[in-house]
Amino acid sequence: MSGRGALLGWLLAGYAFLYAPIAFLVAFSFNDAKLVTAWAGFSWRWYGVLFADEALLRAAFLSLRIAVASATLATVVGTLCGVALARFGRFRGRGAFDAAVAAPLVLPEVITGLSLLLLFVAMDQAFGWPAGRGALTVTLAHASVSVAYVAVVVRARLAGMTPVLEEAAADLYAPPAEVFRRVTLPLLAPALASGWLLAFTLSLDDVVVASFTSGPGASTLPMVVFSMLRLGTTPELYALATLIVLAVAAILLLGLWLQRSNAAASGGQPIAGGAGRL
Amino acid sequence: MRRTVLALGWLWLGLFLLAPLAIVVTIALSAAGEGMPPYVPPLQWSGGGLKIAVDPGPFQLVLTDPLYRHALAISLRIAFVATLGCLAIGYPMALAIARMPERRRNLLLLLVMLPFWTGFLMRINAWIGLLNDAGWIPRAIAALGLAAAPPRILYTDTAMYLGLVYAYLPFMVLPLYANLSRQDPVLREAASDLGAGPLRAFLTVTLPLSLPGVAAGCALVFIPSVGEYVIPELLGGPGAETIGRTLWSEFFDNRDWPTACALATVVLVLLLGVPALALRAARGRAA
Secondary structure: OOOHHHHHHHHOHHHHHHHHHHHHHHOOOOOOOOOOOOOEEEEOOHHHHHHHHOHHHHHHHHHHHHHHHHHHHHHHHHHHHHHHHHHHOOOHHHHHHHHHHHHHHOOOHHHHHHHHHHHHHHHHHOOOOOOOHHHHHHHHHHHHHHHHHHHHHHHHHHOOOHHHHHHHHHHHHOOHHHHHHHHHHHHHHHHHHHHHHHHHHHHHHHHHHHHHOOOOOOOHHHHHHHHHHHHOOOOHHHHHHHHHHHHHHHHHHHHHHHHHHHHHHHHOOOOOOOOOOO | HHHHHHHHHHHHHHHHHHHHHHHHHHOOOEEOOOOOEEEEOOOEEOEEEEEEEOOOOHHHHHHHHHHHHHHHHHHHHHHHHHHHHHHHHHHHHHHHHHHOOOHHHHHHHHHHHHHHHOOOHHHHHHHHHHHHHOOHHHHHHHHHOOOOOHHHHHHOOOHHHHHHHHHHHHHHHHHHHHHHHHHHHHHHHHHHHOOOOOOHHHHHHHHHHHHHHHHHHHHHHHOOOOOOOOOHHHHHHOOOOOOHHHHHHHHHHHOOHHHHHHHHHHHHHHHHHHHHHHHHHHHHOOO
16 A cells, blocks of 8 residues: 555655754764865864853853752652642642643743743842842743643653552551652652653753843853854854763663663563653 | 642742733733833832822733734744644654554654754754755755755745744644554544545544644644744744744843733733633533
């Protein structure tokens, strides 16, 4: 049947569309020329330029710190919200709570950024905290967006998990906090890991919210890259992109390996998680 | 414990979602002013009494000035075209993955999502390199004889649409795949047993059943595209003055906070309020 072949061809073309730009980035990060329009021989020079660019490295370090802090905060709050939505049954204001938790998923970034900046300005005026804008305000802003994503992941995991174990623990007179700590939380571990990773990636990737909520002297990596890209492109950023691709590939392989050894250990069902955004 | 969890949840949402949105609406009702922050609060305590000074100016400006209506129209058009593009490319991809043997599907799906993890700006960066006037794609077009000279693509609508489709394609494929892979193959077999060819079986069985997935995918692409700032700014031309860019320049370049807030409020109402009301109306009719 030719329909099947056409479908397969389309799929391959789709993958080519998705991966050709990435292959281009990697290849031309080794190009011995200032422009990326012609091949001029192999060279490591752009990696040298990259590692000598202090502003970019400082921004990268700041971004990593913000991403770790905001992902951790978002995982804590997002788990609370996800557990409430999946396990609390009917409660007053449930519909509103559900909508409010999910709202950042559909809010345009410019509006999220604008509204959070205005909040931080108003708080600074009213209480003097957080004083000015910088790494702290960006961290809080990223956490407030990521909570929605973590809550979705946690809720999906809980929905697919029978409450029988939690009920058994409660029948054996474990108080609710103990049930949560010793039964729910360990079962949730894969969802917490993928939620955290998702929040971490979203934070590392964000330009718009960070641009609104950051202040002088606290430019994140995407903010610096964005201002460079406004003027065009440089092979230095291709070198940076190649390193990111390598890091992602390493994390992915590690995740697959962990999943495989987990599946082998539990003797069956592989644990869902890892690189799923939705 | 339930109470504590819910109280903490509401505290967080109140502080980081509801309060910021309330502040946006408040500033949208304020007059612009000097100083920092550059507006006159609409409610003020002065001499023991509450002074109310609501200024409808920013809303009037945003709703009547053709500049903002134009920006809104452009943003909706761009989001619409980008959504159609993602659907056209993504639907056959999702269908192809869903028809693969089950053990291969997860890997194929992972391959669709993987580019997403390599950094949004980095992928835009690749397109800037590929599309610029001396870049590989314009030169290839000229070399193939499709144009006399390498055409200008970067900083035009074409580049912007390409970037949007590229960035949002995974968001279309994922929900479509989720729907298509759950469809029972027995239904298609029944159609072909009853004499329907593959095309007819697709049009009468698979496609109608996949419409919820189509709706979910379109929503996931359309909603963020409407407010998109980075792609029109980096790939699009100066004419692509979208809502995101207009809001950004009102706020950062003109320092006009009330107008930026009024614009944000209008977009919010259109983007969230209209679909919510339509949904409620549809449900009301069904019930």
